[in-house]
Amino acid sequence: DGGITQSPKYLFRKEGQNVTLSCEQNLNHDAMYWYRQDPGQGLRLIYYSQIVNDFQKGDIAEGYSVSREKKESFPLTVTSAQKNPTAFYLCASSSRDRGLESPLHFGNGTRLTVT
Amino acid sequence: SQKIEQNSEALNIQEGKTATLTCNYTNYSPAYLQWYRQDPGRGPVFLLLIRENEKEKRKERLKVTFDTTLKQSLFHITASQPADSATYLCALDGSGGYNKLIFGAGTRLAVHP
Numbered sequence: 001d002g003g004i005t006q007s008p009k010y011l012f013r014k015e016g017q018n019v020t021l022s023c024e025q026n027l028n029h030d031a032m033y034w035y036r037q038d039p040g041q042g043l044r045l046i047y048y049s050q051i052v053n054d055f056q057k058g059d060i061a062e063g064y065s066v067s068r069e070k071k072e073s074f075p076l077t078v079t080s081a082q083k084n085p086t087a088f089y090l091c092a093s094s095s096r097d098r099g100l101e102s103p104l105h106f107g108n109g110t111r112l113t114v115t
Numbered sequence: 116s117q118k119i120e121q122n123s124e125a126l127n128i129q130e131g132k133t134a135t136l137t138c139n140y141t142n143y144s145p146a147y148l149q150w151y152r153q154d155p156g157r158g159p160v161f162l163l164l165i166r167e168n169e170k171e172k173r174k175e176r177l178k179v180t181f182d183t184t185l186k187q188s189l190f191h192i193t194a195s196q197p198a199d200s201a202t203y204l205c206a207l208d209g210s211g212g213y214n215k216l217i218f219g220a221g222t223r224l225a226v227h228p
Contacts, residue, residue, distance in 0.1 A: 104161065
């Protein structure tokens with residue numbers, strides 16, 4: 001079955017450490033996204049990529065970095081510069097078939113806890 | 116700035132009744148609006164999209180309306196079932212390019228037998 005795989009589901013890190021969250025898709029989608037979800041708030045866009053080797057900052061990119069070396073993969077690194085890294089991180093993808101109206105397909109998230 | 120508001124209080128209804136969830140937005144005129152369902156600990160799943168020139172969209176027991184004058188979308192689930200219990204998110208197309216959706220915080224629906 002096609003879909004998006006995020007790993008691991010739970011991740012624990014000490015403050016000051018960088019951590020990389022994995023996101024892989026086999027939907028053959030061009031665009032991929034990273035969102036952050038906090039209690040009581042809407043999903044907030046961290047980074048997005050419309051094509052391989054290209055990505056743009058979203059609304060809350062500070063303290064995060066990404067790469068898009070392959071169409072299938074869009075890993076997110078949470079650096080020590082991110083002041084409040086504890087959150088639920090969601091990766092998504094979309095096709096270009098319906099242009100701007102293409103729905104997002106989400107993975108099942110990684111819950112990161114930094115202590 | 117663009118803002119989406121969904122009722123933060125959970126909606127509790129009896130099985131078989133119609134659930135109605137509200138999504139209000141300000142400072143923007145979106146070309147379309149999407150609704151997603153999210154179960155605890157899982158990613159959102161796309162349900163429906165409605166465009167600004169469409170008043171209503173239906174899919175099985177789901178119905179979405181879009182009132183651009185009131186700046187509001189209503190999401191209805193008819194003949195609700197306990198399996199419909201989840202958090203429902205609305206999202207509108209943000210400015211600034213390709214598929215940059217702005218999400219509301221969601222409304223949790225609990226359907227009781």
